[in-house]
Amino acid sequence: MDNWQPGTSLAMLQSRAALLATLRQFFFQRSVMEVDVPVLARTSVTDINIESIPAMPYGGSGYLQTSPEYFMKRLLSQGAGDIFCLGKAFRNGEQGCRHNPEFSLLEWYRCGWDEHQLMDEMAELISLVFAARSSQPLAVTKCSYEECFGQTLGVDAHGADLAELQQRAVAASSDSWAGESRANCLDLLFSLLVEPQLPAGLVFVYDYPACQSALAQLHNNAQGQQVSRRFEVFLNGMELANGYFELTDSAEQQQRFEGDIAQRIEAGKPPIPMDRHLLAALDHGMPSCAGVALGVDRLLMQLEGADSIAQVLPFSWDRC
């Protein structure tokens, strides 16, 4: 076997070790507690676009976790306070120059904070990580989704009707997008046309469309349009993190689970049982909080100027 060797140099391993140490120290100094949660569980996310890797513990059914979110929310509901988790996450079918089916995720929650406070903290963290490498301060930009989208496409992301979005999606790609959902058309247009136009440095895009709320609360923006309190973080045009002002209402959470499961069935995807433990925890009461998950391998790619995730992983999937 020629590929027994790791895909990374010793210098890359040291760089990863230094990054992990910096991340842990940042939270230790701020009294955010590290938690260690399972990566194997009986249920997983119902999200239509995220596939869990099935596992068979004791011959039964289980899944490798796509993020530590549900376990962390159960800890928050018990009163754990501010917490972070730095560990592995798994997503099926995701492999490419920015994706590996197993990857490192940093996720943290701040109780009593909103999403804008959390964005500020993330800017401090990423600036600190880059300060060790470069004397140039990292450029930080904040921009609402409708501003980014409108500037590039001249389309009101929240107000435009579906037919217009589909037409733009088809023009940007192929006929197979003619019947796509609002969320998919927006994602396609954002990925293909808006992302390449984002400024260099760290960019926070907030107030995502309501149809892409995932686990974020909804509110009205200054124009009175309903949007989700979700943000995404881009570093030099690469998606790095996704955060929410977290949904805490268990009834609404259950509705979103049910909506996801219905969509999965309609799309012919394997149904995933909803996580009743999470619903029970929200019923018990989760404190108001903001949370975010950050792709650690991608951060390392940016630090090291790598153009493929395989260059920063000692053993990418092709070597496993």
Added chain:
Amino acid sequence: MANYSTNEFRSGLKLMLDGDPCSILENEFVKPGKGQAFNRVKLRNLKTGRVLEKTFKSGESLEGADVMDMDMQYLYNDGDFWYFMEPESFEQHQATENAVGDALQWLSEQDVCVVTLYNGSPLSVVPPNHVELEIVETDPGLRGDTAQGGSKPAKLVTGATVKVPLFLDQGDVVKVDTRTGEYQGRVKDA
């Protein structure tokens, strides 16, 4: 032909797209964290040579194209078709002018070319990277002027015109890179 799903896409894979055989040049997996995955694919239309970019939803599949590259020896041209032979089986294939395309200005009998077969018929022909051809027409040579950088057009026996140094003459044999059409050197003992 088998169907290929986006997760089997890789460069070199031959697929049918809008009725034409295409070859994948680049394949990029794109997926927003919470969004639909898709593949941005750069393909070459093997009939027209045009390069196009398409975006497919991950999980979509396309029909494979019955396309095969094979080394074949060029035999002759009968005025209508160009004939190529498989070296092992001696099976002959006739290629249209359209399929031979730009290769025809470089082809000498017995050259080994890469012939792309589509449903068993030649679709395109790639000549050898380097060919050695005689000059049949050019301005008189300036003997001794080997140092200067000047050049002049020269017509080769196969019909191509290339730029050659001033000292070369009709009857000289030159080596040419067919990918760029550039003169590579004079073949001394022709």
